[in-house]
Amino acid sequence: MDEIAKALPKSGPPAPEIADWIRSQIRASRFVPGQRLVEVDIIRRTGGSRSKVREAFQRLAAEGLLEIEEFRGASVREASLEEVSQLYRARAALEGICAADFTRVATDDDKQQLREIAEKMETCVEAGSAEQFGKLNSDWHSMIMRVTGNHVIAELVSRLNTPVHHLLFQSFYRGNRMTKAIEDHRAILDAIMNDDPEGAEKAMRQHVENGLEFLTSLDKALFGN
C-alpha cells in the first residue's frame, strides 16, 4: 500500500544523451574544431555526472569526433582538407550505391515523395532561406537511404557527415551552391524515374563530388592557403 511517489529521482541525463548534446553542439558550431571540452564545464551545462561525461567522451572519440590526449582531456577533432576529401569519396561510394538500390526497390509513392522534397527545395532557393534548404537537403539524402532499408550505410553516412555538418550549412549561404545542388538532384531524379540504377548511381556520385569541390573552394576562400 505504501505507494512511493518515486518522484522522478532522475539524477541526471544518461551518457548517450550527453553524447547527443555534444554532437548537436558540434553540428551547430557551438563547439569548434580544436576547442577543448573540459569535464566540469560539460557537467555544469548538462547536469550529468563525471563518469557519464567521460563515458560520452569515449564514445565520441571512438566515432572520431573528439580527440582524447593523456592529461589534456577531450577536444573537438579537426578534419584536414585531405581527410574531408577521403570522407567524401566514401560518401560518394555509399550514397551512390544507395541511389542505385533506391531506383530498384522504391515504389512510385516513394519516388513521388522524393520529388516533392526536391520541389520544396527549389522554392527555398527563390526565398533565399538556406537554413530550410539545408534541412530539406538532409531529408532528401536520408530518404533515399531509408527506403533502401540499409541502416548500416545510413548510420555510416550520418557519422561521416557530422564533422563537416557546419561547413555544409555555411556552404549553402555562399555562391551558387544551392542552384547547383538543385540541378544535381534533378539529374538524379531523372535517372530514378527512368528506372536507370547505374545512371542514378553515377549522378549521385557526381553530386557528392561537386559538394566536395565546392567545399574545397570555400576553404580556399576562407583560409586562402
Next chain:
Amino acid sequence: MDEIAKALPKSGPPAPEIADWIRSQIRASRFVPGQRLVEVDIIRRTGGSRSKVREAFQRLAAEGLLEIEEFRGASVREASLEEVSQLYRARAALEGICAADFTRVATDDDKQQLREIAEKMETCVEAGSAEQFGKLNSDWHSMIMRVTGNHVIAELVSRLNTPVHHLLFQSFYRGNRMTKAIEDHRAILDAIMNDDPEGAEKAMRQHVENGLEFLTSLDKALFGN
C-alpha cells in the same frame, strides 16, 4: 643526483590495449556473440583496472562490437544475417570504389605486388592451408585500399569486417570458397592490368557479393533456418 630508478611503475595496460585484446579475442572466436563480458573477469585476465576496462567497453560499444545494457554489463553483439547483408553491401561500395581508384593511381610495381600476393594464395589452395590463405586475403584487400591512400575507407572497411572475421576464416575451410575467391581475384587483377577502373570496380563488387552469398549458405548449413 638522486636518480630515481622509476622501475617501471606500470600499474597496468592502458584502455586502448585492453580494447585491442578484447577485439583480438572476438576475432579469434574466443569470445562469441551473446557472451557476457564481466568486468572482474577481464580485469583478472588483462591486469587492467576497473575504470580502464569500462573505458574499453565504451569504445568497443561505440564501434558496434559490444552491447551494453543497464545493470547487465557488456556482451558481444551478434550481427543478424540481415545486418551482415547490409554490411556487405557497404563493403561492396567501398572496396569497389577503391579497386577503381587503385587502377588509376597504382604504379606498375604496386600491381606486380598485388599479383604476387594472389599467386601465393593459389599455392595455399593446393596446400590446403586455409589459415595462411585468410591472412593473405586480408593483405590483398588491405593493399588495394592502402595504395589509394584513403585511410578513412580503410578504417571503415576494417571495422565492418571485425564482426564477421571469425565467420570469414571458417568459410575458407568449407566447400570451394578458396578456389572461387581465386577466380574473383584473377578477374579483378585482369581489369586492373588492363587499366579498366570500371571493370575493376564491377569485379570487386561481384567478389564481395559472392562472399556474402557463401556466408549465407554457410549460415543455412550451420543453423538450418
Next chain:
DNA sequence: GATGACGAAATTGTTGACAATATCATTGGC
C-alpha cells in the same frame, strides 16, 4: 516434480577523494 517467494551472492552503476599532470600567473634577473 513444478512453481513462486525469499534472501544471499554477484555484478554493475555512482560518487567522492586523492594523485599526477598540465596550465597559468608571478617573480626575479638580465
Next chain:
DNA sequence: GCCAATGATATTGTCAACAATTTCGTCATC
C-alpha cells in the same frame, strides 16, 4: 621590456568504497 624559473591553480587520471540491480540458489507450498 623580455625571458626563464617557480609556485599556485585547474584539470584529468586513478582508485576504492558504497548503492542499485540482477542473478542464482533455497525452500516452502501445492
